[in-house]
Amino acid sequence: MDQAASDAEATKHVVTTATSQAHTRRLNGLVKHSILIFFCLLAIVPTFIIVVNSFKTRDAIFSEPYRLPTRETFSLKGYQTVQERSDFAVYYRNSAIVTLTSLLLILLFGAMISFALAEYRFPGNTLLMLLLLAGIIVPIRLGSVSILRLMVSFQLVNTLVALILVYTAQGLPLAVFVLTQFFRQVPRDLKDSARIDGASEYRVFWLVLPLVTPAIATVAALTMIPIWNDIWFPLILAPGEATRTVTMGAQQFLGQFANDWNAVLASLSMSAVPILALYFIFSRQLLRGLTSGALK
Numbered sequence: 001m002d003q004a005a006s007d008a009e010a011t012k013h014v015v016t017t018a019t020s021q022a023h024t025r026r027l028n029g030l031v032k033h034s035i036l037i038f039f040c041l042l043a044i045v046p047t048f049i050i051v052v053n054s055f056k057t058r059d060a061i062f063s064e065p066y067r068l069p070t071r072e073t074f075s076l077k078g079y080q081t082v083q084e085r086s087d088f089a090v091y092y093r094n095s096a097i098v099t100l101t102s103l104l105l106i107l108l109f110g111a112m113i114s115f116a117l118a119e120y121r122f123p124g125n126t127l128l129m130l131l132l133l134a135g136i137i138v139p140i141r142l143g144s145v146s147i148l149r150l151m152v153s154f155q156l157v158n159t160l161v162a163l164i165l166v167y168t169a170q171g172l173p174l175a176v177f178v179l180t181q182f183f184r185q186v187p188r189d190l191k192d193s194a195r196i197d198g199a200s201e202y203r204v205f206w207l208v209l210p211l212v213t214p215a216i217a218t219v220a221a222l223t224m225i226p227i228w229n230d231i232w233f234p235l236i237l238a239p240g241e242a243t244r245t246v247t248m249g250a251q252q253f254l255g256q257f258a259n260d261w262n263a264v265l266a267s268l269s270m271s272a273v274p275i276l277a278l279y280f281i282f283s284r285q286l287l288r289g290l291t292s293g294a295l296k
Helices: 002-053 058-063 077-085 088-119 125-137 140-153 160-183 188-196 201-229 232-237 246-251 261-295
Strands: none
Touching (some): 002 261, 058 261, 077 261, 088 160, 088 246, 088 261, 125 160, 140 160, 140 232, 160 232, 188 201, 232 246, 246 261
């Protein structure tokens, strides 16, 4: 009798514990999802407000900023102004050239540097890694005056080459930091097997590179958007009409005494379209790379 009562009590305790743990897991999941939803809204709502207000009249932008356009408030004046007073096709081309070329150089040189730092031990290896990490801590904008002087001496002002060089230098430290950790996770036996088969070090590098694809996706996701959205260096190094990027195209509608808010919001909406399109197309690959990079 006592044994049966003891078993019943133990069963009840187990059920109570399991129920409590289930409630705790459910509560933790609710808290985590609430935090994720909050940050998701924090990122989406401003973009949504910009796009919605780009289709409104100037008065409606200030009087009803959070409402959808109606028949009375709907207006395409901003997009008409952008079409008449700027050449966004040129701005798109310039931004695409700068972003894609910089991204290609960052990934290529970053992967090569990371492979060397992870694979070879030589005097100054750790010091070189620390110097590269300093590039993440110290903003490159602190050297804007020196960079401008350097570009003037090389006669690269008002050229896309100047922007590509600066963005490549800006993105390399982060790329090296992320990729080095991934290259160190590649089994050494795999690389030694390739060397035994007669593969050169360059061949070994290209054989190993596909194994760090998640890291490459991580670097691409973290590097592409800041380059596309940057206005600091285009304003300093390439302010000319022929070299304007999309951010500079939007900035031209902001004046010292008056702002054309219809055109500003329309140009900002147009500048966000390529990045949003790339995200929706490659969202799965980007998220997989970011998740893998976080786990590493």
